Structure formats: structure tokens, C-alpha cells
Amino acid sequence: MKIKMISKSGRLPQYATAGSAGFDLEAFLDEPLVMKPGDRKLVPTGLFVELPQGYEAQVRARSGLSVKHGIGLVNGVGTVDSDYRGEWLVPLINWSSEEYTINSGDRIAQVIISKYERAELEIAEAIDETMRGDGGFGHTGI
Numbered sequence: 606m607k608i609k610m611i612s613k614s615g616r617l618p619q620y621a622t623a624g625s626a627g628f629d630l631e632a633f634l635d636e637p638l639v640m641k642p643g644d645r646k647l648v649p650t651g652l653f654v655e656l657p658q659g660y661e662a663q664v665r666a667r668s669g670l671s672v673k674h675g676i677g678l679v680n681g682v683g684t685v686d687s688d689y690r691g692e693w694l695v696p697l698i699n700w701s702s703e704e705y706t707i708n709s710g711d712r713i714a715q716v717i718i719s720k721y722e723r724a725e726l727e728i729a730e731a732i733d734e735t736m737r738g739d740g741g742f743g744h745t746g747i
Contacts (some may be wrong), residue, residue, distance in 0.1 A: 606657065606720070613651030613708075618716070627665065627715035630695060634709040640699040645679050647694040648713055656687040656718070663717040664695060670713070675701025678714065685716075 610617060612733045618628040632638070632650030640646055656662060664683035668675040679696040698704050706714060737744075 606660075606718070608657070609655040611653040618652070620669075621701065629667070629712040630659060630664070630693065630716060631715045632695075632707050632709055632711045632713050634707065637709075638707045640676070640700050640702070640705045641708065642699055645696065645698045648697050648707060650693045651692060652693045652712075653688070654685070654693060658687045659720060659722075661685060661686055661719050661721055662693075663719055664693075665715050665717065667712060667715055674705050675699060676705055678706065680725070729730045 614631070614633050616631070618630055620628045630650050630652070630683045638646060638648065654662070662684050662685035664678065664685065677698055677700055678700045683696065685693060697707075697713060
């Protein structure tokens, strides 16, 4: 599958290894961005993307940034819809107790391209019963 991208940096995102499921997003900044503990920032990528209909881009945290520096995504996992044409911005949060500086070109998130189906939703008077029923939130134990 081919995906069209406009890149203000002139570079395309890259898959880090042959087995990488996601490609990395880089920050596109005029100057370094200092994130204080607890800060939430929308970090520009300089990318404008045309996804095919029926596909989404799932924006996910990079494990190294999360574990080593406490930098994650505000919303856990973000979705970019196929009809969105604005610049891709990454909502980062600094969960650590230390400042963290992001420089232009730093890899700040990763993206998985995923096919999806749209469901036909309908109002119902009842839904089928199952053995599980309404058990959830740890109902099967530890």
C-alpha cells in the first residue's frame, strides 16, 4: 500500500527495522521544546497525510521514551482518520519528575496503519446472553 505524504522537513517517516510494525514520527520544531513535569504539549511533525479510505493511523508511544524518560501520549493511543488533512500533531505528556527537551528530528511516537470496518449500528430491545454476561474488570481473577 502506498500513502501520500507532504513533509515540511523533506524526510519521510522510517520503519526502524525490517520487523518494525510501526514507523516513527519525528518532531518538526523551530526551536527545542522543554517539557516540564506534568506538561502536555501538541508536538508538530510537519507531516500532512492522505490515508486511503478504510484505513486509520494509530499513533502510539515509543517504549524507550516512556520507560527511560516518562514521555508518553496524553490519550494513550491516538487515531488519525482517513479524511483528516491537517498537520499530524502528537499529544505528548511528561509523566516524569524531570524536565525533558525535545529537539527537531527526535523520534517522538510511532504509527501503525490499520484497516477497519464501519459497523451498521441499530437500536435493539435486547442483546444475546453469554456465559460471561456482564462480568468485567478482573472478573476472571489475577
